[in-house]
Amino acid sequence: MQLNELAARKGADVDYQKLVFDYTRHPDQDAAKPVRRPVVVVGAGPVGLALAIDLAQREIPVVLLDNDNTLSTGSRAICFAKRTLEIFDRLGCGDRMVDKGVSWNVGRVFFKQEQVYAFDLLPEAGHARPAFVNLQQYYVEGYLAERAAQLPLIDLRWKNTVAGVEQHDDHVTLTVETPDGPYRLEADYVAACDGGRSAMRQLIGQESKGRIFRDRFLIADVKMKYDGPAERWFWFDPVFHPNQSVLLHRQPDGVWRIDFQLGWDANPDEEKKPENIIPRVKALLAHSTMKDAEFELEWASVYTFACLRMDRFRHGRVIFAGDSAHGVSPFGARGANSGVQDAENLAWKLAGVLAGQAPDALLDTYADEREYAADENIRNSTRATDFITPKSEISRLFRDAVLELSKTQLFARTLVNSGRLSVPATLHASTLNTPDAESFAGRMVPGAAAADAPITRPDGSSGWLLRELGSGFTALVAEGAENDALARSIQDLDALEAPVKVLRVAISSNASDADLIDKDGALTQRYDLRPGSVYLFRPDQHVCARWRKPTAAQVKSAVKRALAIA
Amino acid sequence: MELITTPHLESPDDFYEALIETHRDLDDAESHALNARLVLLLANHIGSLDVLQQAMQAARGGVR
Numbered sequence: 114m115q116l117n118e119l120a121a122r123k124g125a126d127v128d129y130q131k132l133v134f135d136y137t138r139h140p141d142q143d144a145a146k147p148v149r150r151p152v153v154v155v156g157a158g159p160v161g162l163a164l165a166i167d168l169a170q171r172e173i174p175v176v177l178l179d180n181d182n183t184l185s186t187g188s189r190a191i192c193f194a195k196r197t198l199e200i201f202d203r204l205g206c207g208d209r210m211v212d213k214g215v216s217w218n219v220g221r222v223f224f225k226q227e228q229v230y231a232f233d234l235l236p237e238a239g240h241a242r243p244a245f246v247n248l249q250q251y252y253v254e255g256y257l258a259e260r261a262a263q264l265p266l267i268d269l270r271w272k273n274t275v276a277g278v279e280q281h282d283d284h285v286t287l288t289v290e291t292p293d294g295p296y297r298l299e300a301d302y303v304a305a306c307d308g309g310r311s312a313m314r315q316l317i318g319q320e321s322k323g324r325i326f327r328d329r330f331l332i333a334d335v336k337m338k339y340d341g342p343a344e345r346w347f348w349f350d351p352v353f354h355p356n357q358s359v360l361l362h363r364q365p366d367g368v369w370r371i372d373f374q375l376g377w378d379a380n381p382d383e384e385k386k387p388e389n390i391i392p393r394v395k396a397l398l399a400h401s402t403m404k405d406a407e408f409e410l411e412w413a414s415v416y417t418f419a420c421l422r423m424d425r426f427r428h429g430r431v432i433f434a435g436d437s438a439h440g441v442s443p444f445g446a447r448g449a450n451s452g453v454q455d456a457e458n459l460a461w462k463l464a465g466v467l468a469g470q471a472p473d474a475l476l477d478t479y480a481d482e483r484e485y486a487a488d489e490n491i492r493n494s495t496r497a498t499d500f501i502t503p504k505s506e507i508s509r510l511f512r513d514a515v516l517e518l519s520k521t522q523l524f525a526r527t528l529v530n531s532g533r534l535s536v537p538a539t540l541h542a543s544t545l546n547t548p549d550a551e552s553f554a555g556r557m558v559p560g561a562a563a564a565d566a567p568i569t570r571p572d573g574s575s576g577w578l579l580r581e582l583g584s585g586f587t588a589l590v591a592e593g594a595e596n597d598a599l600a601r602s603i604q605d606l607d608a609l610e611a612p613v614k615v616l617r618v619a620i621s622s623n624a625s626d627a628d629l630i631d632k633d634g635a636l637t638q639r640y641d642l643r644p645g646s647v648y649l650f651r652p653d654q655h656v657c658a659r660w661r662k663p664t665a666a667q668v669k670s671a672v673k674r675a676l677a678i679a
Numbered sequence: 680m681e682l683i684t685t686p687h688l689e690s691p692d693d694f695y696e697a698l699i700e701t702h703r704d705l706d707d708a709e710s711h712a713l714n715a716r717l718v719l720l721l722a723n724h725i726g727s728l729d730v731l732q733q734a735m736q737a738a739r740g741g742v743r
Binding site: 514517 | 711712715716718719720723
């Protein structure tokens with residue numbers, strides 16, 4: 114099928130795992146000399162699709178190459194975090210994801226049969242999106258592909274495999290293999306989103322380095338009528354799977370993800386056989402309220418993992434995002450989520466550079482910021498993995514001591530680590546931030562991904578802060594004496610390289626002509642707003658500057674700084 | 680805060696006797712597990728990461 118046929122079938126029962134897209138010969142393949150494109154994205158997985166959509170929404174034409182012609186086979190990544198859902202909202206497919214996905218906020222950790230720790234990842238109200246939805250990767254890719262199909266600026270070419278990369282001062286030349294033979298294609302920039310075994314990475318002679326963990330895990334996705342809660346359950350040393358860990362997640366369509374730790378000595382080929390998986394699932398069920406539940410095996414995989422990354426995510430005009438650039442263990446759901454967050458960081462910067470609003474140096478900040486985020490994700494993932502898979506006798510001794518104490522000692526429960534779940538990195542040290550000159554309370558420091566909050570519009574309708582932010586920069590101006598004049602002068606900054614959307618917010622009820630009203634008080638509290646406070650948000654909804662009472666010149670200077678304009 | 684390394688125990692000999700007594704009749708594995716639990720309990724009591732890091736460094740001493 115063609116991609117646009119998928120858009121037409123939206124809403125119908127689509128088996129996303131069975132879709133096969135047609136290879137179509139592109140006129141570029143017949144061009145006498147290689148055609149130059151602004152951006153080529155390699156890899157149409159969640160990261161490549163998100164990047165292509167974001168760029169197209171920013172009016173940048175994108176060629177998206179995929180070496181295959183199907184979406185994800187098997188559920189693979191299933192936990193999509195709040196920030197990622199907020200990005201999907203911006204990309205125009207958040208509702209699809211959340212409507213289909215299983216929303217959850219609570220995780221429970223058991224030692225043997227006893228709960229020793231529970232966490233609520235979203236303990237406060239006033240957020241549009243839950244902490245997580247569980248959704249099979251083929252749905253995520255399917256919904257992204259449907260959205261991509263609506264955007265004529267995306268030119269998705271199936272069965273196009275990059276086989277050669279030549280870097281030049283002002284462009285990259287790719288050699289692309291197709292069923293009709295190879296062709297050459299030029300790009301101002303190439304984004305390599307081609308996964309953990311990235312061919313792009315190998316083609317430019319780079320590698321991803323780090324720690325490999327000596328342990329094996331079995332994923333069994335099982336379809337069953339089991340009315341368990343929409344929560345993340347994790348067992349250390351359960352009686353039904355002694356001396357190992359087990360993780361249980363609920364997915365849509367009555368599918369349950371069960372992740373069994375097997376140990377390094379397990380034989381992957383044997384463990385993958387249904388006759389060996391089924392007794393493990395039966396043992397789990399035998400210790401639940403669903404002793405005799407009938408189930409069928411949907412998908413199984415035995416995996417090992419490593420925490421690694423490339424030294425640099427930018428190599429000339431080739432920029433790496435997602436698993437091609439970094440890898441983590443699954444405990445913490447930091448793989449696909451950080452990849453989509455890479456894409457969002459890169460999209461506005463590439464668009465700004467290609468539109469001539471920002472210098473090429475802005476792309477270096479993509480690498481700086483996302484390498485920092487990757488380190489944070491790897492640190493969290495490594496810590497969880499060291500707890501789940503202790504690497505030495507002494508490490509195991511302390512792990513077991515923590516679990517033993519956690520039965521009776523509250524403090525020990527905070528040390529139990531079954532995965533610290535994905536939250537967006539706060540880019541504290543980013544050169545794009547304008548450092549605070551005044552004091553603010555709360556978490557919305559320069560570099561933080563914007564926290565959502567409920568808002569009311571002047572017509573009385575309700576909405577969410579994040580959906581009011583513009584696609585470019587946004588200045589949130591809290592009502593105050595001279596603020597109308599300030600709001601007008603920010604709008605009038607015609608010398609600005611990028612326009613700024615101004616949102617005037619009334620933080621008390623007697624506002625006359627505000628754009629937003631904070632009836633709930635959550636916005637004021639989360640951002641520590643006072644009359645006159647101004648927040649500047651980047652196009653990727655990160656705070657980059659804030660003031661108690663700025664001048665328009667200060668706002669302009671912060672926008673330039675956030676565009677890496679020296 | 681500085682890690683206290685000057686004499687601070689209320690009753691050194693009583694503490695030492697109690698420490699050894701705590702391990703009475705345990706085999707090596709049980710004793711090691713007890714020590715691990717004890718470290719964790721004391722660490723929580725101290726709380727300060729800075730002080731704990733000073734203690735860990737002092738304990739590691741000249742070992743490579």
